[in-house]
Amino acid sequence: xxxxxxxxxxxxxxxxxxxxxxxxxxxxxxxxxxxxxxxxxxxxxxxxxxxxxxxxxxxxxxxxxxxxxxxxxxxxxxxxxxxxxxxxxxxxxxxxxxxxxxxxxxxxxxxxxxxxxxxxxxxxxxxxxxxxxxxxxxxxxxxxxxxxxxxxxxxxxxxxxxxxxxxxxxxxxxxxxxxxxxxxxxxxxxxxxxxxxxxxxxxxxxxxxxxxxxxxxxxxxxxxxxxxxxxxxxxxxxxxxxxxxxxxxxxxxxxxxxxxxxxxxxxxxxxxxxxxxxxxxxxxxxxxxxxxxxxxxxxxxxxxxxxxxxxxxxxxxxxxxxxxxxxxxxxxxxxxxxxxxxxxxxxxxxxxxxxxxxxxxxxxxxxxxxxxxxxxxxxxxxxxxxxxxxxxxxxxxxxxxxxxxxxxxxxxxxxxxxxxxx
Amino acid sequence: xxxxxxxxxxxxxxxxxxxxxxxxxxxxxxxxxxxxxxxxxxxxxxxxxxxxxxxxxxxxxxxxxxxxxxxxxxxxxxxxxxxxxxxxxxxxxxxxxxxxxxxxxxxxxxxxxxxxxxxxxxxxxxxxxxxxxxxxxxxxxxxxxxxxxxxxxxxxxxxxxxxxxxxxxxxxxxxxxxxxxxxxxxxxxxxxxxxxxxxxxxxxxxxxxxxxxxxxxxxxxxxxxxxxxxxxxxxxxxxxxxxxxxxxxxxxxxxxxxxxxxxxxxxxxxxxxxxxxxxxxxxxxxxxxxxxxxxxxxxxxxxxxxxxxxxxxxxxxxxxxxxxxxxxxxxxxxxxxxxxxxxxxxxxxxxxxxxxxxxxxxxxxxxxxxxxxxxxxxxxxxxxxxxxxxxxxxxxxxxxxxxxxxxxxxxxxxxxxxxxxx
Numbered sequence: 096x097x098x099x100x101x102x103x104x105x106x107x108x109x110x111x112x113x114x115x116x117x118x119x120x121x122x123x124x125x126x127x128x129x130x131x132x133x134x135x136x137x138x139x140x141x142x143x144x145x146x147x148x149x150x151x152x153x154x155x156x157x158x159x160x161x162x163x164x165x166x167x168x169x170x171x172x173x174x175x176x177x178x179x180x181x182x183x184x185x186x187x188x189x190x191x192x193x194x195x196x197x198x199x200x201x202x203x204x205x206x207x208x209x210x211x212x213x214x215x216x217x218x219x220x221x222x223x224x225x226x227x228x229x230x231x232x233x234x235x236x237x238x239x240x241x242x243x244x245x246x247x248x249x250x251x252x253x254x255x256x257x258x259x260x261x262x263x264x265x266x267x268x269x270x271x272x273x274x275x276x277x278x279x280x281x282x283x284x285x286x287x288x289x290x291x292x293x294x295x296x297x298x299x300x301x302x303x304x305x306x307x308x309x310x311x312x313x314x315x316x317x318x319x320x321x322x323x324x325x326x327x328x329x330x331x332x333x334x335x336x337x338x339x340x341x342x343x344x345x346x347x348x349x350x351x352x353x354x355x356x357x358x359x360x361x362x363x364x365x366x367x368x369x370x371x372x373x374x375x376x377x378x379x380x381x382x383x384x385x386x387x388x389x390x391x392x393x394x395x396x397x398x399x400x401x402x403x404x405x406x407x408x409x410x411x412x413x414x415x416x417x418x419x420x421x422x423x424x425x426x427x428x429x430x431x432x433x434x435x436x437x438x439x440x441x442x443x444x445x446x447x448x449x450x451x452x453x454x455x456x457x458x459x460x461x462x463x464x465x466x467x468x469x470x471x472x473x474x475x476x477x478x479x480x481x482x483x484x485x486x487x488x489x490x491x492x493x494x495x496x497x498x499x500x501x502x503x504x505x506x507x508x509x510x511x512x513x514x515x516x517x
Numbered sequence: 518x519x520x521x522x523x524x525x526x527x528x529x530x531x532x533x534x535x536x537x538x539x540x541x542x543x544x545x546x547x548x549x550x551x552x553x554x555x556x557x558x559x560x561x562x563x564x565x566x567x568x569x570x571x572x573x574x575x576x577x578x579x580x581x582x583x584x585x586x587x588x589x590x591x592x593x594x595x596x597x598x599x600x601x602x603x604x605x606x607x608x609x610x611x612x613x614x615x616x617x618x619x620x621x622x623x624x625x626x627x628x629x630x631x632x633x634x635x636x637x638x639x640x641x642x643x644x645x646x647x648x649x650x651x652x653x654x655x656x657x658x659x660x661x662x663x664x665x666x667x668x669x670x671x672x673x674x675x676x677x678x679x680x681x682x683x684x685x686x687x688x689x690x691x692x693x694x695x696x697x698x699x700x701x702x703x704x705x706x707x708x709x710x711x712x713x714x715x716x717x718x719x720x721x722x723x724x725x726x727x728x729x730x731x732x733x734x735x736x737x738x739x740x741x742x743x744x745x746x747x748x749x750x751x752x753x754x755x756x757x758x759x760x761x762x763x764x765x766x767x768x769x770x771x772x773x774x775x776x777x778x779x780x781x782x783x784x785x786x787x788x789x790x791x792x793x794x795x796x797x798x799x800x801x802x803x804x805x806x807x808x809x810x811x812x813x814x815x816x817x818x819x820x821x822x823x824x825x826x827x828x829x830x831x832x833x834x835x836x837x838x839x840x841x842x843x844x845x846x847x848x849x850x851x852x853x854x855x856x857x858x859x860x861x862x863x864x865x866x867x868x869x870x871x872x873x874x875x876x877x878x879x880x881x882x883x884x885x886x887x888x889x890x891x892x893x894x895x896x897x898x899x900x901x902x903x904x905x906x907x908x909x910x911x912x913x914x915x916x917x918x919x920x921x922x923x924x925x926x927x928x929x930x931x932x933x934x935x936x937x938x939x
Binding site for chain 1: 520521523524525527528529530531533535536537538539540541543546547549550551553554555559560561562563565566567568569570601602603604605606608609610613648651652653752754759760761762776784785787788789790802803804805806807808809812898900901906
């Protein structure tokens with residue numbers, strides 16, 4: 096292994112709280128760095144320099160799929176696809192694939208409308224609904240967080256009895272899908288995990304309607320009951336790997352030949368957005384982003400082999416340690432906010448605040464004080480804590496590669512900063 | 518810098534002739550490996566772990582664009598876009614964007630047809646024409662290499678007087694574009710460079726019609742007169758960088774708001790495929806594949822600062838050394854084939870054989886002998902010489918990162934193999 100002592104020393108004194116792209120585990124990066132020059136299975140050729148159709152790269156994808164299936168307990172009737180284009184591409188791809196599935200299933204006439212229902216809980220689900228509408232479906236908001244929050248801001252998620260879910264008549268046409276974003280990276284708002292009171296209200300929707308979830312920013316941070324979903328997707332660049340690859344987990348019966356939907360009014364969809372093309376080719380419909388997938392495979396393996404906390408019990412679900420870890424870390428920051436007597440004020444309702452992206456303001460000092468916070472944090476080696484450019488404030492993103500020590504250092508800085516500035 | 522002596526020794530004894538993903542320069546990979554752990558402009562955070570909207574990454578893209586513009590002499594009225602999805606995505610994106618441009622320009626009625634003309638010279642342009650047809654344009658083949666070649670195979674490019682270019686009446690509607698693939702990676706067929714008799718016949722087409730070129734596999738291998746093109750694109754994974762990023766160079770006046778074309782019959786196009794969205798956001802409409810772009814920036818810089826051959830004259834075009842280099846290397850292999858008395862037989866016509874992908878067969882021994890060739894080459898450290906799975910045979914891909922010494926070793930092996938097996 097190469098000697099990266101200087102780089103590792105720099106890493107050891109840096110706390111990377113970037114919202115995405117985000118920190119990755121040291122060990123995975125060390126292995127990836129060496130493999131860039133020479134991949135052990137293809138000595139003399141780096142992992143980014145071999146054919147995606149070689150036996151060596153095939154094995155990378157096989158291993159990554161296997162580890163992902165183990166970690167997320169993915170049922171056999173779901174396919175794992177590695178795609179390009181990020182969440183924004185999936186905003187269109189989910190709609191185009193599911194509209195085709197729906198048109199074929201119901202043998203629609205070309206002029207027939209297709210509805211998609213969106214729970215809009217933050218900036219990303221809002222964008223998803225807009226892109227859905229651009230793709231010629233009727234995008235209906237069954238919840239609008241901007242109306243729920245004060246001052247037209249996204250602050251949380253109402254309980255489902257306050258949502259605007261249409262009650263369908265006996266023979267009424269159902270929506271083609273219900274869409275939600277599991278964790279809103281910009282706004283720091285997250286649905287609860289399985290069993291929690293703040294979990295996504297699956298029970299409010301017809302079980303025949305596929306549920307689509309964008310899990311880009313909380314993927315692999317807790318167990319998921321995959322069988323409740325039609326499609327789950329996640330851009331890699333938070334908990335999983337470098338940017339440039341997107342995981343799509345899709346139930347097999349929803350995968351259709353898009354061209355077969357054209358006679359029922361389906362759109363002409365670029366071949367690269369077809370789940371069927373990706374599934375039939377094992378994600379190699381063309382050259383995939385091989386290096387990015389390889390790094391994801393290393394991260395998946397590390398989560399499986401050396402989770403940050405031990406399994407709470409021998410029968411615990413594989414992602415339980417990561418859930419405990421996320422709870423532990425985010426609780427420390429929220430506790431500091433809640434104990435600050437208003438010096439720090441969280442932007443999200445307590446019940447649905449994110450374990451990944453802790454967003455808060457410093458209301459006493461306004462933007463000037465927030466700028467000072469960001470600057471002094473950076474001087475202490477705590478990087479990337481400015482809020483998203485669209486909302487301002489502070490955002491500390493605590494993904495899987497952020498350690499408990501990092502968070503303790505952050506909290507100590509917050510306390511010290513408050514003492515000096517209140 | 519890290520000590521990668523073992524990996525570098527392995528690289529030194531390996532000749533990587535993969536068709537794509539393909540070898541990258543050692544120096545670029547060494548820098549990239551160290552930057553994965555800690556990028557010098559953001560110490561303690563790797564290049565894949567920082568925000569794409571950070572000043573540090575912004576500079577990466579600025580530098581890459583500047584170096585690319587210098588190398589390719591890109592005029593000011595062209596935009597450089599970094600996109601995802603590879604050539605296959607561009608098969609659709611070029612058509613969708615240009616059809617929108619054309620519909621707006623001619624204020625078409627929704628039922629009006631749009632034509633795209635394709636010069637089909639090999640497997641990739643054939644696929645491009647098929648995808649164009651899927652995107653609801655009339656894809657017309659102005660040349661079909663399968664009819665030109667013997668036994669229905671792609672073997673070369675006829676001179677333009679043998680093409681099927683429609684002579685348009687005075688007021689006839691023109692095609693929205695003319696499409697060609699500059700180098701056919703699978704079939705080893707390439708158009709000539711500027712001024713060559715085998716150059717793409719621009720003069721055969723109305724100068725108002727944008728010319729679209731897929732340069733995925735010969736990008737940065739010779740000077741290009743960019744002003745002759747409407748769109749040039751290239752997947753990075755041959756001469757430029759890792760897979761997962763695609764360069765698109767597009768003339769500004771062809772960039773339109775796709776939604777504005779809907780009233781003229783334009784399709785609803787996913788936002789991520791819109792050249793306007795990418796141009797308006799400096800390729801950051803969402804999170805781009807940051808690491809892949811960074812490696813491309815290193816390769817571009819190395820081509821500019823330390824080209825493989827000196828500039829032939831002080832006034833020579835910046836890519837002239839790479840053109841000379843490609844000529845020098847491929848000539849050695851073709852000379853060996855031509856001198857083999859039929860032991861090796863090139864699959865492409867001499868006038869349009871590729872400087873990047875040298876494809877040949879061993880007719881005396883059939884597939885068995887070809888397998889033996891691949892196996893023995895591999896044992897000598899010469900990797901990746903099997904032909905594409907769709908056509909078989911041998912393919913030695915000689916991209917920019919392959920050295921003259923590598924090619925001399927390949928040729929010596931070919932000669933030795935012939936002596937032992939003829």
